[in-house]
Amino acid sequence: MTPLVVLLGAAGGLLLLPLPTLALGQSGLGRWLTYGGATAVCAAALGVALRSLLLGEICEASLPLGLPWIGARFRLDPLASAFLVVVDLGGAFASLYALGYGRHEPEPSRVLPFYTPFLAAMMLVVLAADAFSFLVAWELMSVASWALAMAHHREPRNTQAGYVYLLMANFGALALLLCFGLLAGPSGAYAFDAIKAHPPTSATAALALGLTILGAGSKAGLVPLHVWLPLAHPAAPSHVSALMSGVMTKVAVYAFVRIVFDLVGAPAPWWAVAVLILGGLTAVTGVLQALMQRDLKRLLAYSTVENIGIVFVGLGLALAFRAAAMPLAAGLALTAALLHVFNHSLFKSLLFFGSGAVQSGAGRRDMDQLGGLIGRMPQTALAFLAGSVAISALPPLNGFVSEWLTFQAILLSPKLDPWSLKLAVPAVGAMLALAAALAAACFVKAFGLTFLGRPRTQAAKTAREVDGFSRAAMLGLVVLCLAAGVLPGFVIDTLAPVTRALVGGRMPAQAGQSWLTIVPIAEARSSYNGLLVLVFVTLSAGLCALAIHELASRRVRRAPAWDCGAPDPSPMTQYTADSFAQPIRRVFGTYVFAARERVETPAPGDLAPARFEAVDRDLIWETLYAPIAGAVTFAAERLNRLQFLTIRAYLGLVFLALVTLLLVLALWG
């Protein structure tokens, strides 16, 4: 039995799991069966995928489904295995988390039947080896995640989110459909190896790239196609949000890599410019929007947009190096992007689990109503802190490693020739640096407002720590984040077959380096050792604490906060989400959000209250989406008249149409 058969079996099992769940009805057993079964199946599939990635296995299978002349083809190669590891790791942890978190679900019958098919669809997208199966699995993934995002459909915001998501998912699928149609050509060769055997002309390839950016980019959240993401991801239950943000966006990245790096053939340099600029813009816009949020889950969703931008910068660099025939550098850039895919799936799942824990522990996720949870929910706080450090790209956790590799790849790019790249790469590097710094600010805000300070509401004051399953899932991810941060060499070596297959180069083997250092090119050029940094920081902190313990006074007195001598007893006088972001809004917001602030202070002696008003506008929505929506409404209103004609008018219209068509035919022939 090949690993592919096992993986297909796992996906099939996940697809069929809703049937017994539905038979069990509303009892808690359905929850245990769904989440317990999904944990076990995903863990098993994870083992299989990891094994074939390490062994570099390639296997194929074909099922008598789908299009009659090609069947449903599936293929397991290093790229598919790598992304399956991401999918199954995220799936296993989300299911483990949901064993506890799912208890708080008010309507489990709206979540359970769609949950495992969603997981199965993501696995099938990665495994598919013909356009038809790929698109069917892709659409199943979209529909299942839409149903999950609509689980709490009674909240009015969620129905709007679901509508926008459905529209964008349809648009993306349509773009991918056209893309595959172009690549397959008139003969209908939809199998991936047939597409690869006949590389398209450069014009077709460029068109396919554009359609892939639209199709995969809209699912991944590339600006300006990201608008649905911060609406839909927070609407779902938290374990599903974690899957949508941490895993489904990665499946979209997989689609981009599979089409652009594998199917289309040799890239042109200007492709890289387009992808780089899109990635840089996505990173900066995403993190700036994240900083302005009050809702913890919306903040996390916008931060996903930022991280997708970082991944696409890595992919753009890999395209540039590949077009310039620099396989080693392309291997480095692609490794950086794939490592960030892996890392982001870990810490974004962790952070969404944390936000779910906050929601079930304190009953809300608006940061202005939280605060001080570090005392009531210590383990959740620790896990969220670790996730925040990791996503802010701070050593020694894993987020730093992938961003560091991306920077190292940028430093190789002056050797690229075209002028467009020479100008684009430093600009994108600056955007990436800006995004990294703003991400740290964003997560100081997220952690500080939610977990530190004094509780702002009674609910936050009486919050309770979450159950054991949720904590186990979060702490497990913390351990993985730390391990991937201090021992990144193993992950990098595991990714080597993927980059070699796609761009013909790989990073030097890291396992043989002394002290487990990672060395992207040569040691004299750059090296980083997360393990030693961790050891040094721990030792120095310990040494300092020891010295202070021996030398200094140990007396501690608890007293009210000093606060310059005038502490305010009301916890509402603490900094809020908006006041924390105000300096940054003032610096960047004028351009990005057309932010306006208005202060009204009454004249001295006047007892009217002072007013402060701040307005942010979503310029992307206003300039891009609102006109389209307006045009559609306009056209619909005009065409609406056709509904209310007399029978004679309809007959006349039919006759007119017939005559016109015949005329066209006559003139054509």
Place this chain on the structure above:
Amino acid sequence: MGLIGAVAVQGGQMALVLALAPALTGLVRKVKARLVRRQGAPLLQPYRDLWRLMRKEVVLAESASWLFRAAPYLIFAGTWVAAALVPTFATGLMFSWSADLIAIMALLGAARFFLALAGMDVGASFGGIGSSREVMIASIAEPAMLMIIFSLALLAGSTQLSTVASYMLSSNVGLRVTLALALVALMMVAIAENARIPVDNPATHLELTMVHEAMVLEYSGRHLAVIELAGFLKLLLYVSLIGCVFVPWGLAPAGAPVQAHLIGIAAYVGKLALAAVLLALFETAVAKMRLFRVPAFLGAAFMMAILGALLLFVSRGGLR
């Protein structure tokens, strides 16, 4: 020499930066006082301050969590490790390969992350002011610093500080526009990062203008001592960084004899003194700017650094 020498250099550097850091701040304060015709506190006053703070009891706010008590040690550790990896008197640091310049800056970023969190922990509004302003300043200063690193790394062909320093010592550097831009930008970033005038006033007690002081407002006793020491170390780190990249003369190369190291230490102390005098002169000459002028100041540094890197991207020769 060999391994023992490398260990000695690394250990010596860690002890040296810790020992000299308070003196550097003391010298800056002394020169500033003399410039306005005050007597000024003695050079060793920062040491006495630290010792006094350590003997005092800690007054902890009732709402403070464990993070508030742990943060000083983490901040100090991050800063000390970063300072230990910047070549001060010799390039042959044993562990210089474990973190390059980007990682050193990220370590300082981690220290700042915890400082900003500590500012928010007590739940008093001044801490919030400090943290939110600090992250705003950092959000422009950090990318500027990264672009400076890009410029240096493109010239020297490496992000390793010891390699950069050796390259700067070699004869094929020459005068370059990029280096001038990077130097000016680096000095501006250093001023902002160390909360010096005109970005922030280290001696201020006027609440509305505080940034750094507002974050550490609730700290007292030994915790405050550790945070102060980390602040001294950070100033020393930036001076060492500018010294090792732009005035690397006197740095002892790896494996050099003991005399070269002694010369290196003397040169380093001289550089520190010179930097202290220049910083004091600059701080006396300019006035503190309004908070929302700071982005323009740092934005200029960012633009200069980008320009420097861009020049290297478009110029043809000389890259490694």
